[in-house]
Amino acid sequence: MSLREALKNATRQDTDTTIMTVVSVDRNNGTCVCNDGELEHTDVRLSAIIDDKKQKMYVIPAVGSTVLVTPIEEDYALQFVSAVSEVSEFYVCIEQVVFDLDKNGFLLKKENETLRSLMLDLLSAIQAMKFTTNMGPTIALINKPEFIAIENRFKSFLKAD
Structure with missing residues (x-):
């Protein structure tokens, strides 16, 4: 041997x-x-x-x-x-960090904050933006439908907590 x-x-x-x-x-x-x-x-x-x-x-x-x-x-x-x-x-x-991946998408969480909630809050703030111009404040975001479409894509991509 x-x-x-x-x-x-x-x-x-x-x-x-x-x-x-x-x-x-x-x-x-x-x-x-x-x-x-x-x-x-x-x-x-x-x-x-x-x-x-x-x-x-x-x-x-x-x-x-x-x-x-x-x-x-x-x-x-x-x-x-x-x-x-x-x-x-x-x-x-x-x-305090969680990464969870399954067929519904993925969850990235740190303490009480998730990537999904951060992205949705960011997109909501963008959609609510108003600007002051020489003629006064803007009334509505012209490309708001594009941001709503992006928001819906994030909702389907990222899981809720």
Whole structure:
């Protein structure tokens, strides 16, 4: 036996990663229920580490999709999703900043402010602009329909909180 084979055998785990199907997802608790074709596995973690900290990153699999489930420290009671075939949501929280991406768009939030609310407030302020000219104040924004169209595009692009 070569040194390379000996090292490979020494580091090999006795536990295997299993292909499973996602039955349901509990995004709030960071877990899902998966089925391996014979048994349902409850409380499969979406991340290897789940704790009380607010800082998290989840790649949330779609219900019905295929995932790879791996035991933590060879303990089949502690398993996590190590790879997903179909993502339904990507969620990252770092302190007061949240990035959440799904089929409805994305949310970028810092503390109580979102990119969507900032953009909509900016477009509302632009639409309400009035200027003083030599002939007096302007009455209405001439290209207001263009700004309304842009506002609607932002509403469909960015998710509400």
